[in-house]
Amino acid sequence: MGHSYDFPAAVKGLSAPPRPTTGGARERILDAAYKLFLQRGIRDVGIAELISRAEVAKATFYAHFASKDELVLAYLERCHQDMTVEAIIAETARRTESPTGRMMSIFDVLDGWFRQQDFQACAFVSTMLEMGPTHPLGVSSINYLAQVRAFIRDLAVEAGLERPDAFARSCHILTKGSIISAVEGDREAAVLAKRMAASLIRDHGGDAPMNP
Known part of the structure; x- marks a missing residue:
């Protein structure tokens, strides 16, 4: 990129x-x-x-x-206020009004995050992995993460994509997977995930660039 x-x-x-x-x-x-x-x-x-x-x-x-x-x-709750859905929604809206463009720009936001010198993993992913998905703190983390998937689904519906629930689930997997990869040291993770997201958009009947 x-x-x-x-x-x-x-x-x-x-x-x-x-x-x-x-x-x-x-x-x-x-x-x-x-x-x-x-x-x-x-x-x-x-x-x-x-x-x-x-x-x-x-x-x-x-x-x-x-x-x-x-x-x-x-x-x-503080992490939710500072770090995640609201910031992503605001930044994607600032960049473009296109729902497809906003879906793609999620990965640009992640890319900027991953390239920070003091980058640290998403608190919700870290807490869920540490405490487990059935622990109350893990459940709370999963619920916060689900708000990102709901945002992606809303954009998919607005863009007229086929099977928006399936699309949102797949795209959400890409966002979480790119975070894990970035923690491992792959600072290009969001760039690669964005390319896969573009392919997903096309697979669901949308219009996305071949080389985003």
Whole structure:
């Protein structure tokens, strides 16, 4: 692809946007969790470390979060606000009004994310893989990821693609697979996934360039 894009702050911050600490105990705990969970995952970070990093008392921690799982759910909600669907939707709409073009530009957004020096895996994919698909935190992560698939399906319907549900499922597999590949070190993953998405669009009766 080889293009250089000027990403808005919300999209540039897909991996871990800096947030000002407000000073409130709950926000300090959440700020600490946000940084530690993104860097090291869920299981590796204990409550004692979170309390120390947030500089709060143990009683204060439990006054705001009844358990570590409750804190993780708040962390995932913050990631949802900062990193995923809203940023992708806004950026694709900024680039083009064409539903097909917006589907293709999802991979351009991912490409910009993957090429950041501080790139980190999607919090929802990481949490789901770490905790498993039946754990409540895994279920929550899957539900957030499903919103991306719903967005793709809406675009497919708008573009008049055949079998929009099947298309959205396949395209969603490409987005998640490209994230895993990028974590492995393949910074071209989104470029390759975009080419496969174009083929999928054509297979479902749409019009997409042969060499996107």
